Structures are given as C-alpha cells and as structure tokens.
Amino acid sequence: MVLTWPVGIGRTTQRDQTSGHSRRKLLGAGVLLVLGGTVTPLTGCDLFDRDDEPTPPPDPLRPMVDESLALAAAYRASATAHPELADRLNPIAETHTAHATELARVIGVTLPSAASAAPSTAPAADPNGARAALRALEKTAQQSATAACAAAPAERAALLGSIVAARATHQEALK
Amino acid sequence: MRQPSAGEALASALSAEYAAIYAYGRIGVRLSGAARDAARQAEAAHRRRRDALVVQLTTAGGVVPPDRAGYALPFPVTDRASALRLAAEVEERTAAHWRAALASTTGADRDQALAALVEYAVRATRWRKTAGLTPLTVPFPGRPT
Numbered sequence: 001m002v003l004t005w006p007v008g009i010g011r012t013t014q015r016d017q018t019s020g021h022s023r024r025k026l027l028g029a030g031v032l033l034v035l036g037g038t039v040t041p042l043t044g045c046d047l048f049d050r051d052d053e054p055t056p057p058p059d060p061l062r063p064m065v066d067e068s069l070a071l072a073a074a075y076r077a078s079a080t081a082h083p084e085l086a087d088r089l090n091p092i093a094e095t096h097t098a099h100a101t102e103l104a105r106v107i108g109v110t111l112p113s114a115a116s117a118a119p120s121t122a123p124a125a126d127p128n129g130a131r132a133a134l135r136a137l138e139k140t141a142q143q144s145a146t147a148a149c150a151a152a153p154a155e156r157a158a159l160l161g162s163i164v165a166a167r168a169t170h171q172e173a174l175k
Numbered sequence: 176m177r178q179p180s181a182g183e184a185l186a187s188a189l190s191a192e193y194a195a196i197y198a199y200g201r202i203g204v205r206l207s208g209a210a211r212d213a214a215r216q217a218e219a220a221h222r223r224r225r226d227a228l229v230v231q232l233t234t235a236g237g238v239v240p241p242d243r244a245g246y247a248l249p250f251p252v253t254d255r256a257s258a259l260r261l262a263a264e265v266e267e268r269t270a271a272h273w274r275a276a277l278a279s280t281t282g283a284d285r286d287q288a289l290a291a292l293v294e295y296a297v298r299a300t301r302w303r304k305t306a307g308l309t310p311l312t313v314p315f316p317g318r319p320t
Contacts (some may be wrong), residue, residue: 145178157280
C-alpha cells in the first residue's frame with residue numbers, strides 16, 4: 001500500500017496523542033459508560049472504508065479502562081489534598097491503575113496516559129467528606145463492574161469478579 | 176487447561192466451605208467480644224453457603240464431596256493474633272474458590288459466585304483491619320498469587 005491517509009484538517013487522528021485529552025474531558029463522574037466509541041479512528045479514511053471494512057465495535061470493557069484510571073486519579077487528588085490520608089489512599093490508587101493495566105492488556109489496547117486522567121471534581125475540603133466521596137465513587141464503579149462481570153465471556157469473568165470485589169473492599173477500607 | 180464444569184467448580188467451592196467452617200471452630204475459641212461475634216457471623220455465612228451448595232449439587236445430580244473430620248490449617252492457632260490472621264486467610268482462600276467458579280458459570284450461578292467472592296473479600300478486609308494488618312486490601316481479590 002502506498003496510500004497515505006490525509007491527517008485531516010483541524011482534527012485529530014488516532015495516532016495523535018492529544019485525542020486522549022479531548023476524550024478524557026468528557027469523562028465526567030457518571031458518563032464513563034457512554035464512551036469508547038466517541039473517537040472514530042481515522043475519520044479521513046471513510047471514503048475507502050465505507051463498505052468493506054466497517055469499524056469494529058469498541059470492546060465492551062474499554063470504558064472500564066477509563067473508569068479505573070479516573071478512580072486512580074480521584075484517589076491521588078484526595079491524597080494530595082489530605083496528606084494524612086495518603087497512606088490509605090495511595091495503595092488503592094495503585095490498585096486502580098493495576099486494574100486499568102490488566103484490562104487494557106486483555107482487550108489489546110495501549111494504556112492511556114494516567115497523568116492526563118484528571119478527576120472531574122476537586123476533593124472535598126475535609127478528610128471525612130473526601131473519604132465519603134471516594135466511597136460513593138467506588139459504589140457506583142462496583143455496580144458497573146458487576147454488570148460487566150455478569151455479561152462477560154468465561155475467560156474474562158474471573159478478572160472482572162476480582163475488580164468487583166476490589167471495589168467493594170475499598171469501600172470497607174475507607175470506613 | 177481444561178475449564179472445570181459448573182458442577183466441578185461448585186463442588187470445589189463446597190470443599191472450601193467445609194474447611195472454612197472447620198477453621199472458624201478453631202478461630203472462635205481464641206477470640207472474645209466483638210471479634211468473637213464477627214467470627215460467629217462469618218461461620219454462619221459459610222454454613223449457609225455450604226447448605227445451599229449441598230442442595231444445589233444434589234438437585235443437579237452432581238457429585239457432592241464429603242466433609243472431612245479435620246483440615247490442615249496453614250499455621251497453628253494459638254492466640255488472638257493468629258486467630259485473626261487465620262480468619263483473614265480463610266476468607267481469602269474461600270473467595271479464591273468462588274472466583275474460580277465465575278468462569279464455569281453463567282446467569283444466576285455466576286451471580287451467586289460473585290456475591291460469595293465479594294462478601295468474603297470484604298470480610299477478609301474487615302479481619303485485616305481488626306488484626307491491624309496492612310495493606311487492608313489486595314489488588315485482585317481471589318486471584319491465585
């Protein structure tokens with residue numbers, strides 16, 4: 001193949017690292033699940049791809065990668081705001097990053113840069129409020145992982161079960 | 176590696192529940208107060224799952240593994256500290272058996288396995304908190320290490 005794709009005018013392509021930013025900005029607290037398909041790869045290629053190579057549907061676990069990274073970022077932000085909680089929060093942040101890494105490996109994507117996963121809201125001013133907010137995030141995330149585990153093929157069920165359980169144990173650890 | 180059938184996975188979980196119930200018999204006598212109450216509740220949960228599994232496996236015509244008179248504990252239980260450590264270990268190990276059942280099950284059976292994995296993982300964290308062990312959580316509960 002000697003064709004090269006036009007880079008597009010004023011748009012980002014799949015290879016453009018900045019595309020991760022525009023996507024992540026959409027990552028509000030509760031809208032994680034609707035993502036995954038928002039950045040259509042190589043928009044400039046529609047002319048060639050139209051009939052014979054439909055874009056494969058995004059992996060159903062793709063949003064969970066972003067969700068895990070967003071959780072890790074929320075913990076890091078709270079640990080920075082409340083250094084007295086750092087010993088408790090940092091290991092949990094690392095766990096969420098480990099989940100994102102494992103999920104990305106399973107679905108065959110490169111792990112997006114964790115540094116750009118900024119939390120959607122600033123941590124609460126008081127430590128108890130910050131902990132309660134993290135517990136609420138974990139609860140919601142546990143529910144989404146539970147749904148993913150129920151729907152998953154056999155080879156993914158155990159990993160997803162561990163992620164559900166981890167999110168439950170985090171709520172307990174934050175009490 | 177061949178994936179075990181649902182019946183085999185649940186039979187393995189049942190064997191783990193037998194061992195957990197045995198272990199809590201040794202744990203409870205070393206504890207007092209709130210920790211003893213928590214051990215009693217934990218043991219009751221394992222008994223409920225054992226009973227449900229026996230019914231489920233019998234109804235399905237599967238093999239129901241027999242309970243044994245005794246189980247080897249990973250370390251001796253001699254005092255409160257070792258009892259709490261064993262309680263955390265028991266929960267983690269039974270959680271691992273239920274996690275293994277996830278891949279072999281679907282629908283309501285998988286929901287049941289996931290509920291057990293989550294419950295035991297959370298209880299392991301509680302025991303670690305009571306025992307003063309760190310970290311309180313592990314990254315992948317139930318995953319073989």
